[in-house]
Amino acid sequence: QITLKESGPTLVKPTQTLTLTCTFSGFSLSTSTVGVGWIRQPPGKALEWLAVIYWDDDKRYSPSLKSRLTITKDTSKNQVVLTMTNMDPVDTATYYCVRRRGGTSWADSWGQGTLVTVSS
Amino acid sequence: QSALTQPPSASGSPGQSVTISCTGTSSDVGGYNYVSWYQHHPGKAPKLMIYEVTNRPSGVPDRFSGSKSGDTASLTVSGLQAEDEADYYCSSYAGSSNLGVFGAGTKVTVL
Numbered sequence: 001q002i003t004l005k006e007s008g009p010t011l012v013k014p015t016q017t018l019t020l021t022c023t024f025s026g027f028s029l030s031t032s033t034v035g036v037g038w039i040r041q042p043p044g045k046a047l048e049w050l051a052v053i054y055w056d057d058d059k060r061y062s063p064s065l066k067s068r069l070t071i072t073k074d075t076s077k078n079q080v081v082l083t084m085t086n087m088d089p090v091d092t093a094t095y096y097c098v099r100r101r102g103g104t105s106w107a108d109s110w111g112q113g114t115l116v117t118v119s120s
Numbered sequence: 121q122s123a124l125t126q127p128p129s130a131s132g133s134p135g136q137s138v139t140i141s142c143t144g145t146s147s148d149v150g151g152y153n154y155v156s157w158y159q160h161h162p163g164k165a166p167k168l169m170i171y172e173v174t175n176r177p178s179g180v181p182d183r184f185s186g187s188k189s190g191d192t193a194s195l196t197v198s199g200l201q202a203e204d205e206a207d208y209y210c211s212s213y214a215g216s217s218n219l220g221v222f223g224a225g226t227k228v229t230v231l
Contacts (some may be wrong), residue, residue: 004165037219046123047209048221062219096166105213105220106156107175110165 002026004036004097004111011117012087018116022080022097029055029075033094033102036073036080040093041113052097053080054102123148123221131229132200140226142193142210146164148221150191154213157186157195160225161206169208170195197228205230 008020011083022036029036037060049073051061061069070083081118094115098107125143132138133220140158141147149155157170168177170186173193183198193212197204 006222027223046224047211049222052178054220060219063217083213104171105152106168106171106211108168108171110158110167112163114163 002099002109002110006111008095008114009050009115010115011119013120014088016087016120018082018084018087018091019114020082020084020095020097020114022082022111023028023034024078024080024097024099029053029078029080031055035102035107036101037083037098037100037107038071039096039098039107039110040091041096042090042093045093048098050084051082052100056089058102069114076097089120092116124212124223125216126208126210126223128224129215129229131231133231135198137143137196137198138200139194140173140208140210140228141225142195142202142212143191144191144193144212146191148163148212148229149188149193150212151215152213153188155186155188155193156211157184158209158211159206160209164211168207200230202230204228205211 035054037058038050054069062092066086093112096113097111099109155173158166160166173188207225207226214221
């Protein structure tokens, strides 16, 4: 059974850096084609891909957010970490951790998500 | 504004069918056979229902089917059941420089 779980702060102040951790089980990020990524959904708005990291350390970012995002992995801990700098109230959203296979465009497993509010 | 356009709501009675549309452009939906659909019950993890326009992952009932014509993809839920009441999101590949685009979601209500 594949599970993914997001953890991190629920409240961050404007200009701060957000650090989210995805802890997963049921698969390995050292397996060929496997990737773990992040998707977010602001309240009442559409889902948005943020970043994906693959088994071979290939990293892909949303073009519009690339300058603010960093994604890393710790294969031994089954964890992926996303950092987003210079947080703004418009970044308030539910952030989801997902699994994505290389060469595909869909997320085949999702975490439940974590709501991050940006407010002073 | 979402990259893909979905109706905000759809409804049907138990046993009936409901179809949700997802309209994009030739740069996403119309250009590739990489449309996927997700079901989301609030408070739970979203679930992949359809990938590559028509394919169902293991465990997804065959009541769920996908199709595409031109720049518009569709998800049909046949034989509606109470448990199908949820939000549904479409997504599409949009080129190698893009991770993908989503619709804003459609809330399906079982009357």
